[in-house]
Amino acid sequence: xxxxxxxxxxxxxxxxxxxxxxxxxxxxxxxxxxxxxxxxxxxxxxxxxxxxxxxxxxxxxxxxxxxxxxxxxxxxxxxxxxxxxxxxxxxxxxxxxxxxxxxxxxxxxxxxxxxxxxxxxxxxxxxxxxxxxxxxxxxxxxxxxxxxxxxxxxxxxxxxxxxxxxxxxxxxxxxxxxxxxxxxxxxxxxxxxxxxxxxxxxxxxxxxxxxxxxxxxxxxxxxxxxxxxxxxxxxxxxxxxxxxxxxxxxxxxxxxxxxxxxxxxxxxxxxxxxxxxxxxxxxxxxxxxxxxxxxxxxxxxxxxxxxxxxxxxxxxxxxxxxxxxxxxxxxxxxxxxxxxxxxxxxxxxxxxxxxxxxxxxxxxxxxxxxxxxxxxxxxxxxxxxxxxxxxxxxxxxxxxxxxxxxxxxxxxxxxxxxxxxxxxxxxxxxxxxxxxxxxxxxxxxx
Numbered sequence: 001x002x003x004x005x006x007x008x009x010x011x012x013x014x015x016x017x018x019x020x021x022x023x024x025x026x027x028x029x030x031x032x033x034x035x036x037x038x039x040x041x042x043x044x045x046x047x048x049x050x051x052x053x054x055x056x057x058x059x060x061x062x063x064x065x066x067x068x069x070x071x072x073x074x075x076x077x078x079x080x081x082x083x084x085x086x087x088x089x090x091x092x093x094x095x096x097x098x099x100x101x102x103x104x105x106x107x108x109x110x111x112x113x114x115x116x117x118x119x120x121x122x123x124x125x126x127x128x129x130x131x132x133x134x135x136x137x138x139x140x141x142x143x144x145x146x147x148x149x150x151x152x153x154x155x156x157x158x159x160x161x162x163x164x165x166x167x168x169x170x171x172x173x174x175x176x177x178x179x180x181x182x183x184x185x186x187x188x189x190x191x192x193x194x195x196x197x198x199x200x201x202x203x204x205x206x207x208x209x210x211x212x213x214x215x216x217x218x219x220x221x222x223x224x225x226x227x228x229x230x231x232x233x234x235x236x237x238x239x240x241x242x243x244x245x246x247x248x249x250x251x252x253x254x255x256x257x258x259x260x261x262x263x264x265x266x267x268x269x270x271x272x273x274x275x276x277x278x279x280x281x282x283x284x285x286x287x288x289x290x291x292x293x294x295x296x297x298x299x300x301x302x303x304x305x306x307x308x309x310x311x312x313x314x315x316x317x318x319x320x321x322x323x324x325x326x327x328x329x330x331x332x333x334x335x336x337x338x339x340x341x342x343x344x345x346x347x348x349x350x351x352x353x354x355x356x357x358x359x360x361x362x363x364x365x366x367x368x369x370x371x372x373x374x375x376x377x378x379x380x381x382x383x384x385x386x387x388x389x390x391x392x393x394x395x396x397x398x399x400x401x402x403x404x405x406x407x408x409x410x411x412x413x414x415x416x417x418x419x420x421x422x423x424x425x426x427x428x429x430x431x432x433x434x435x436x437x438x439x440x441x442x443x444x445x446x
Contacts, residue, residue, distance in 0.1 A: 015114070017092075020099055021065065022108040025050050037092065037115050039085030050111075055083040057329035064369070068096040069109050078369055079116065080331040091116040133175035135168060136319050139309035145172075145301060152299055153179035158251060160236075160296045161274040163303030164408070165427040166353030169274040170234065172301060176272055177230040185229025188222050192243075193235035194430030201243050207259035223256055223267050230270045236296065237277035237288060238433055244289045251295040271296070276429070306348045306355065313343055316352060320359045321371070332363060335371040342373055346380055349408040350426045357426055379415045406441050409434075413443070 011018050017034035019027055030045040038045075040053055051059035057080075064075040074097040081089050092113040099107045132146040152159060153176045161169045170189070177187045195203055206221030223231060233239075239247065250256050254267050273296050282288035306312065317340065321332055335343070339362075348354050362375035373381060408427075416422040420438075424431040 017113045017115075018110070019045070019050070020108060020110045021050050023106070025065070025109075027053065028108065034113075037084075037090065037113070038082065039088075044085075056080050056331065057325075058331045061330070062367075064094050064096045065109050065111050068098050072098055075369070077333075078331065079333050133171070133178060135171050135175060136315055137309060137312050138315060139304065139312055141304050142309060142312075145303075149175060150179055152176060152301075154181065155299075156180075156182075156270055157298045158270070158296055159272045159299045159301060160279075161272065161301045161303065162279070163274075163276065164305050164349075164351055165276045165429055166351030167303040167305060168352055169276075169303060170232065172303065173230075173232040173234075173272045173274060177232075177270075180230065180270070182229050182270055186226050187230050187232065188226035189232045189234065190222050191234045191430055191433075193238035193433030193436070196432070197240040197242070200239065201246065202259045204243070205246065205256050205258050208261045218258075221256075221258060223250065223269055224258075224265060226269045228268055230272055233271065233273040235275065235429065235433060236273040237275040237279055237282055238436065239288075241287075241289065244292050248289065248292045248295060251292070306351045310344060313355065314340060316355055317343065317359060320356050321363065324360065324363045328363070330363075331369070332366060332371060333369050335362075336373070339371055339373050339376065342376060342380055349411050354426055377415075406443070409437060409441065409443065413438075 011029070011031045014031070015033055017037045018029070018031045019034050020029040022028050027045045027048055027050055030040075030042040032042075034045070035041055038053060045053050050065065051063075056063065062070075064078045064080075067073075068075055074095065076095050078094045078096075079091065080094060081091050084090050093116050094111060094113045096109060096111045099110045101107055132149065135142075135146070137143065137146075149172070159173075159176060161172050163169050173189075174187065177183060190204065192200060202219070202221070204222050206219050206224055208218050233247075246256060250267055250269075251271060254269075255264050256267055257264055279288055279293050279297075283290045283293050317335055321334055324330070325332060343355070343358070350357070358377055358380065359371070361377050362371045366372070366375045409423075412423045412426055413420075416426070420431050420434055424434040427434065
């Protein structure tokens, strides 16, 4: 029979950290590898509650060791960050199990752990090759955009970004600004679809005292606030024709006049615009000025839907869970294979923003170390069918026609029981913009 001293000697020579706790979670054994990984000497750790030595974000919750002692089962390969004695963050992989004597008497628990720093560095290096300015993708089309973006940013040309709601157009606009010579200047963002027509003009160009009834003082507009920097005009397709005329003048002559003023102001501003609508179609329908379209369309960036780059779903899933862990202080390891399969099958009409919302819901309701299928929002697993070919009651779309924009809106609205604010949040648009689209497409409440 091996003596306890020999067991301790053997454990002191293994590469993994090992420690044991009693029923009160006080450390009763702490090997050399544990000392090297944590920075605490064995004498400092013995007798201390394990949460005073490891100080993980989940120590006050149902940590792996508590799970093992509560359920009597082992927990394997649970990844978590700890704080070393010097306060440095260290990533370790943990395995835990209950500790019992030969006669079955419960003694406490045992935990083994290993340093994952080399693996984390490898992951970081791989991630850096799949991300660009907080935009994550390994899709070939997106990689081509990544390669050209620095050159685009260095120029001062107007940029038009086209892509569905939730694809990350604002991230691209931010990247262009951050990589440009104007990076030290302001980046001013305007959601053109969120403001009523009567307010949009004064918001963009400002006004002078007395310009209208409530104009009791002068106000600087967004273009003037962006002087020396970049202005991002999101949802440019929702801009009314009356405002489009003034935008055209800014792009042509780099000048504008505040509402109610006769003074012309020069605009040293780079314009980056974005639209989730097909501006070519809006021009053909007479709802967007052709001359403005060509002024905006100097450099065009098209962002594919998430459905067109399914290979990014696992990558984005890992990214969002890592971000939630940092924000909420938990240690969720990821999603199960079954959960990932459900995510891969879903078309994600709300694109990356919908994926983020789905994972945040699952993250909040999850209770285990991984997100399981049951944690996902019910609409992903119910398999509901949506009839998208039924014409609206006012007949604005011909019967039997298939409209991708209508498909996206109907699916989203039905998911949220036709709650406009919630649907707008998922689609990443202002509720005023969503109201306009619902009206334009002739959608009616069921």
